[in-house]
Amino acid sequence: MKNITIKELTTLTADTAQQLSVFINDIPELNRPLSPEQLLERLAHQKKCLILLALVDNQLAGFKIGYSLTERHFYSWLGAVIPTQRHLGLAKTMLAEQEAWAREQQFTCISVKTFNEFQPMLLMLVKNGYQIAALEPSNQDISLNKIELHKQLVCKESDKSQNITCKHK
Template sequence: MTANIVFWDAPLTDQQLIRLTLLTEKVFGPLTKDRIKNKLKDKSAISVIIATNDSDDVLGFKIGFEATPNTYYSWLGAVAPSQQRKGLGKQLMVAQHMWCIHQGYQFVETKTLNKWRSMLLLNIRSGFDITGTREDDVHGTEILLRKRLKQ
């Protein structure tokens, strides 16, 4: 199946947020639309990249925002379980990184958890370096990653 990559403008509508939370529940467990709204509130340069099928079902997405004037933070991404290990996560990442380059960012940062091994490996294979770890009371050890974008 070929995915269509589209960009949604921020702020997201309630309907768009519902579509994203339906997917995140399948991948990560409950994540409310209010949590997404609150995280993105007051952020700049928000990108919302969506992969859909021909029926407009959301198959995956990546959301990010500016961390500093030269660094973009890739905050949240997910791929539907039925579409995992088919290259869709990589396709979304490439789209996000190309967008970042066109916006003038030099770096992308993200974080993940050890339990999300496929995400960690995708990041490493895509040129991210592990820059550290941080203990989180809720999630345990977070792995911090950074990639220099090729201009």
């Protein structure tokens, strides 16, 4: 039986950025390399960020990075699981962990962008309550259309009575 751990970080260190930069090269869908400096720069000025690392037998098998767009809106920026570990439910587990953390931080909306060609990701998001909020068509190929999805979060019982909605930027 595999030992699965989800590690939660709220700051990105240079060492973790280096580890993620190397890891990203092993993900076929992430077709552009990101340097440690690019990762650090992306998160440098964010008020709140979350980095989840999925470890299988103490080896990095996946990650999920997100940050605040506003006080109430959290953006799930980048995430992936290596192909050999995709059967373990790591992406769904990290999605649930990210949502729980966002609720604790009083976010009321999570948004994510993906491409039409990544059907397993789209299906997972829709099955977990995300709704299509916007579409950026590609001039090259319909599979390259970028899809933005949002999910409303209810932080506590008193929030249920409020009409809190995700707003498309």
